[in-house]
Amino acid sequence: MPQNWTAVALSRDVPPQVVIPTVVEGRELAVWRSQSGRIAAWEDRCPHRGMRLSHGFVRGEALSCIYHGWSYNEAGLCQRIPAHPDLVPPDAIRVPTLTAAESDGIIWVTAESTDRPPPKMPGFTPLRSLTVEVPASTITAVSASPIGEDGDLRLALAGIACLLLVQPLPGDRTALHALVAAGTSPTAQASVSRALEDLRHQAETERQAA
Amino acid sequence: MTDNPMLNEWYPVGILTELTSEGRDTLLMGEPIHVARDAGGNPVVATKDGRCLPVRARYGHVWTSLGTPAKELFDIPEADQPGRRLVDVGVVRVKCSPLRAVENFLDIAHFPFVHTDILGAEPHTEVQRYEVQIREEVDEVWATKVKFYQPQAAKSAEGGITTDYMYRVPAPTVSILYKTCPPRPGEWDVITLFVQPMAEDLCQVWPWMALFDDQTPMTDLIHFQQMIFLQDRSILENQLPRLLPLDPGMEIPTRADMTSVAYRRWLKRHGFTYGAQLVAA
Numbered sequence: 001m002p003q004n005w006t007a008v009a010l011s012r013d014v015p016p017q018v019v020i021p022t023v024v025e026g027r028e029l030a031v032w033r034s035q036s037g038r039i040a041a042w043e044d045r046c047p048h049r050g051m052r053l054s055h056g057f058v059r060g061e062a063l064s065c066i067y068h069g070w071s072y073n074e075a076g077l078c079q080r081i082p083a084h085p086d087l088v089p090p091d092a093i094r095v096p097t098l099t100a101a102e103s104d105g106i107i108w109v110t111a112e113s114t115d116r117p118p119p120k121m122p123g124f125t126p127l128r129s130l131t132v133e134v135p136a137s138t139i140t141a142v143s144a145s146p147i148g149e150d151g152d153l154r155l156a157l158a159g160i161a162c163l164l165l166v167q168p169l170p171g172d173r174t175a176l177h178a179l180v181a182a183g184t185s186p187t188a189q190a191s192v193s194r195a196l197e198d199l200r201h202q203a204e205t206e207r208q209a210a
Numbered sequence: 211m212t213d214n215p216m217l218n219e220w221y222p223v224g225i226l227t228e229l230t231s232e233g234r235d236t237l238l239m240g241e242p243i244h245v246a247r248d249a250g251g252n253p254v255v256a257t258k259d260g261r262c263l264p265v266r267a268r269y270g271h272v273w274t275s276l277g278t279p280a281k282e283l284f285d286i287p288e289a290d291q292p293g294r295r296l297v298d299v300g301v302v303r304v305k306c307s308p309l310r311a312v313e314n315f316l317d318i319a320h321f322p323f324v325h326t327d328i329l330g331a332e333p334h335t336e337v338q339r340y341e342v343q344i345r346e347e348v349d350e351v352w353a354t355k356v357k358f359y360q361p362q363a364a365k366s367a368e369g370g371i372t373t374d375y376m377y378r379v380p381a382p383t384v385s386i387l388y389k390t391c392p393p394r395p396g397e398w399d400v401i402t403l404f405v406q407p408m409a410e411d412l413c414q415v416w417p418w419m420a421l422f423d424d425q426t427p428m429t430d431l432i433h434f435q436q437m438i439f440l441q442d443r444s445i446l447e448n449q450l451p452r453l454l455p456l457d458p459g460m461e462i463p464t465r466a467d468m469t470s471v472a473y474r475r476w477l478k479r480h481g482f483t484y485g486a487q488l489v490a491a
Contacts, residue, residue: 028450045450047462052448067445068466069323069335082335083319083466093462 005108005118007165007177010126021054024109030054034061041100041109119150124179132200134207135172142203157195216484217277222404222416224272225298237408270298284380288400299417299435306446307485308383308407309454315385315403318358319466334359337466351379353469382482394422410485411452453487
């Protein structure tokens, strides 16, 4: 069964009242966390003038567009148009939303409707994310590891068991969300982080040589 | 582009005082052109294959056209009014549709969010009803009786005031703003947006001003406007789609957007679609 959840970020990299841009299956998205901690993934476009919502700002449980301040509630419905403070916006003004969920410190997004919860990665703890200027196929070639059905690539870095959640991005780029074996010491985690950067360097060099 | 009415319009391609005899290369609607001055100091514009283009030297800028303009360059009577300081602000290159650059200039509702604490500030976000018309006799879009609260309306303004505005669109990539003039009540400051369409999704913006302001140093006037346009650029380069949608459905206007609605209608009526998309993608 093909996986339908894509890992897009570590939970701790999107703290409350922060919004970031990302791409899932070619769709440009704004992923954001409300003040109370709720995570959401929306189309990265305000229906008013097409401005990217990932440039917007979070107040309370709403995301606002930076262009004209139109704010959208957790369902993606426009709830306020500052140019017309007394107007109740019609329900037709809404941002298309996707499903976002968190599992063990990872933010997952799916463009499909699903009953299946996001995958679990037992025995691993989130380390960091990084973007590599190569397609996912180059990562698998360089690491000599296949990608599992949850987008997970398992390998040893600095001699420690690691797991990379692979997120394909447009323009032959790839985001890697790295996890390490639970209980790895901070010193060893730093070594894994450096090994990860070496892997990136190796993949990008490989790419240039090809 | 064979049947493109926008080819016959005038466009800014440089600042008069910055012309050199060597000249410089630039792009107009995808066509490479060369802008220079001749031995007599007059501006000359030619295509790469040596075709000389019509030229006008007006409002601090060189104007040209790739086609045969049916109309003379639009008039700004205030440009000749004694006592005004004429300010060539410079150039800002923006990766956006030239039409989106104009539309943004016609918009006041973004002031509190994009030009925060300068041209607008929360909670003063309301846009009062104003008047918009396409003036058939001159074939221009006009918005009048526009009012907005501004914390610092101009370099010469101290403290917040409610500013009156009028907007005028005399050509598809030109907008002229008339604005309350703090030191001289009863007169209007003139701030223009001259846009050079380089490609459908790339333009150069040449703001120009005719102000009643004897006090503010020229560099401060220029820096103030450049700061405003750089703030606008962060918006303009992040709108999707890149081209301006002229058909309804792709974007949702409200009453505050009446000027933009009229502008889009006027563009569509004239077939001014370079930088626009007609079918909702």
